[in-house]
Amino acid sequence: MVLSNMFIMRRIIFLFVSVTLAIVSFAQKDLSLEQAVLGQWSEFRPKSLTAFSWRPNSTEYTYLRNDTLLGVDAKSNSVRKICSLDEVNGLLETLGAKRIRRFYPLWVDNKTIRIRNSSSFVFIDVENKNLVAQFQIPEGSENHEFSSDLRWMSYTVGQNLFLVDAKGNQIAVTNDSIDGLVNGQSVHRNEFGITKGTFWSPSGRYLAYYHMDESMVTRYPLVDITKRVAEVDYIRYPMAGMKSHEVTLRVYDTQSGKTVELKTGEPKEQYLTNVDWSPDETSIYIAVLNRGQNHMKFNRYNAHSGNLEQTLFEEKSDKYVEPLNPPLFIDNNTFLWQSRRDGWNHIYIYKTDGSLVKQLTKGEWEVISINGVDKKNKVVYITATKQSPIEKQVYGVRIKNGSIKQLTFDSGTHRGYFSSDYKYFIDFYSSITVPNRVTLFNTRGKSLKLLLDASNPYEGYNVPLPKLVTLKSDDGVTFYGRIIKPTNFDSTKKYPVVVYVYGGPHSQLVTNSWMGGSRLWESYLANKGYILFTLDNRGTINRGAEFEQVIHRQLGVQELKDQLVGVKYLKSLPYVDSTRIGVHGWSFGGFMTITMMLKASDVFKVGVAGGPVTDWKFYEVMYGERYMDTPQENPEGYKNADLKNYVSNLKGKLLIIHDDMDNTVVPQHSLTLLHSFVKAGVQVDFFMYPQHQHNVRGKDRVHLIDKVIRYFEDYL
Incomplete structure (x- = not known):
């Protein structure tokens, strides 16, 4: 009788909990597709x-x-x-x-x-x-930048560079009319940390700027359909192994009106990166990188004569050297330099005569950024991955002895912003479970005041949040991934999986931060009855040079092997339907998607590839040659990565999406691959987005994600 009563009570409790959960679930609102695509950084920020x-x-x-x-x-x-x-x-x-x-x-x-x-x-x-x-x-102007004395604004119109003062007096710094000459704009297709084309001197008297001659670069045709009769819109696009542009750096004196060109020498096909002025404005420092990207010279030039004054040091690699940060001066004669020369991105202290004072930071972790230098107390404040590759913590490093003090401790992602006197910093923190927490600290690491603790912005909505997973390959390498399950997940059911992939250099999709690096539409798709999964393979960032550079000359090979480690994990889960695994990615992720569909055709049932690189000889010089060398130097690597050679392997359903005005991965990639599918008699689906460049932005992105989801709904 007692046992019977206990059974009844347990049954009542079970029913109560079930009904309560059902009521709570019913009360939660579902996201609209528009919210899922456009709301992550607006409504739900x-x-x-x-x-x-x-x-x-x-x-x-x-x-x-x-x-x-x-x-x-x-x-x-x-x-x-x-x-x-x-x-x-x-x-x-x-x-x-x-x-x-x-x-x-x-x-x-x-x-x-x-x-x-x-x-x-x-x-x-x-x-x-x-x-x-x-x-x-001025009408049509771009690239606005101001001198420190607020006397001048520099800007570009078309291919030329101008100055204007507050009274409207204008100076044409350049007056080029030959097609292919460009001044004051970003060069080398925004590689090597380059984001702009002008560099004001500390006082504001001098303006250094890039001058690029790309007249010798092949003109690539894109088609503008907005006219009644479509017109060709030509861009200069240097493909791997072909003629590249030539760049110099010039200095304009606002007082004399004279321009000096720095004598950066031969060969002209080289990369001028990490530009910075000396504090006294007598010199300009440039990291000069050869076209092969395996030999960098850090040079100092006289800003007034243009002459090379000294090569301070050199860096070489049997794979590639990639300088990303200019020198950071801590006094007139000393600067900080970031380099991966020991296999990890660390800080080195140099004198302006080229002598190495010391390596300031060391270890199997990466310096992500230098947040500031307390010159009075001789402390460098940094963000680094010392605790974990998927975390970012704030540290203080003493210049005298390199001792490191950790200033933030909560597991996750921290961004530290320091006061001018370096007595305080504000920490913006998030993790896989914390949306945003803002705290005032002193630079001894003591928390002084909690300024904001954001609540879950999806409160009241039916939004599943990701979980982080850690995996190991057969050769002992650790990988980090994330997994998203439906909010009504039932461990007794079998679910199809969509693998979201990028996998290329300079990417890290999985982090211990809010949403784990995922897009909100992934949660939306999960709620339609899918498992969403992402893994960062070898070749991605913040894991050291060896982890990244293993892909050199063989793109798609190691990355595929590592992604299959993730698939092995998925297949081990009792709730995963191993016969229904799909994959989606864009750009390098598009290349990976098609690679996975063609080279692991027994594993993946459905793929959606956006803006895919399909043949690396069609990709641009700077990125392409860094990771693959030239087609002439590495014919076997280019052949193995040419997806046209594997079209007959396709077993599942594949949708390829491209933008008609894509100036990053030109449409030729998809079109030539489609041609090979046709010749092989293999069916494949294709969709083109008119009037978009590399990816689909704005409101049209809702259409794109709808198309991606529909394809999985139809075939997975």
């Missing part, structure tokens, strides 16, 4: 300190609240209003300038912020509420 910044030369940090810029003293915690959107618009109206709807101020000095409206950049003294300077934005 975790709360934070908007427009956060440290005010220069102070212990005050600032952020926006309700369109008002607030200042908080880190020492006293006192809060004050600095200025509001209404006040800024009032000042703009008195100037006859256009009002702004969004207020995003940028500090340029202790009293001055910069804002932008639709027609000008405006500099405002926030203490006295008056105008410091206003620069009208």
Whole structure:
């Protein structure tokens, strides 16, 4: 009788819990496709300190609240209003300038912020509420940058570089009309850490800029369909093994109006990267990398004569050298240099005569960034992967002896922003379970005040969150992955799997951060009854040179082997239907998707490849030759990575997507592969997105993700 009563009670409790869970589940709202695609960084962005910044030369940090810029003293915690959107618009109206709807101020000095409206950049003294300077934005101009004294704005229009002052007086720094000559813009297709084409000197007197001659580079045709009769839109696209562009660095003197070209020498097909001025403006430092990308010379040039003054040091590799960061001067004669010469990205201290003072950081971990240098106390603050390749922690490193002090400890991803006096820093932290936590620390590592602890932005929505997994290959290499299950996951059922892949250099899809690096649409797809899985294979970043460079000259080989480690894990899970595994990726991930469909055709049932590289001889010089050398030097590697050679292997369903104006992975990749499928009598699906470049942005992205999901729904 007692046993019977206990059974009844357990049954009642079970029914109660089941009903409660059903009610909770019913109360949760499902995401719309639009929310899943567009909402991750808008509607569902975790709360934070908007427009956060440290005010220069102070212990005050600032952020926006309700369109008002607030200042908080880190020492006293006192809060004050600095200025509001209404006040800024009032000042703009008195100037006859256009009002702004969004207020995003940028500090340029202790009293001055910069804002932008639709027609000008405006500099405002926030203490006295008056105008410091206003620069009208010339029609068609790009690449705006300001001298430190706020006297000049540099910008480009078309292929030429210009200056304008606050009164509207304009100077044409260059006047090239020959097609293929480009000034003041990013070069080398944004490789080697290059993001811009102009470099103001510390005082603002001199402007260094790139001059690129790409007139000898083959013109590649893209078709513009917006005209009644479609027109050809030519781009300069240097393919691997073919003629590349030639770049020089020039220096313009705003006082004399003279231009000097640095004598960077022969051969002209080389890469000029990591450009920086000496603090005294007498010299310019450049990492000069050969076209083979295996020999770098760090050179100093006289900024006024253009002459080479000294090669400070050289770096060589049997694979490749990839300088990504300019020197960081800590005094007039000493600078910090980041290098992977010992197999891991670390900091080295050099004198300007080229002598190595010491290697400051060491170990089997990577320095991710230098956050600042406390010159008074001789401490370098860094973000690094010392605790784990999928974590980022903040550290202080003493210049004197290299001793390292960890300043953040919670497992996950930290971003540290330091005050000018280096007494304080603000830590923005997230993890796989924490959306965003903002804390004020002192630089001894003591937590002073919790400023914000964001709640789950998906509260009330039916959104499954990812879990992190750690795997090992048969040869003992550790891999990190993430897995997303439906919110109504039932371990007794069998689920199909979609593997989301990238797998290429400079990527890391799996991190101990909010959402684990996943896209919200992956959670949306999981709720349709799928398992979503991602693994970072060898070739990806933050794991050291050996882990990354194993792919050299054989793209797609080791990456595929490593992805199959993930598949082996998936097949070991009792709730995975091993006969229904799909794969999706874009760009290098598109290359990997097709590689997996053709070279592991018994494993993958459905693939959706976007913007795929299909034949590396069609890809550009800088990236392609770094990882594959030239087709002439590595014919076997190019042959093995040419997906046209494997079209007859296809067993499952494959959808290839490309953009008609793709200037990164040109449409020829997909079109030539399709031609091979046709000739082999193998059916494959194809879709082209008109008027998009490399990937589909904006509202049209909803259409793209809908198409990807529908394909898996139809065939997986």
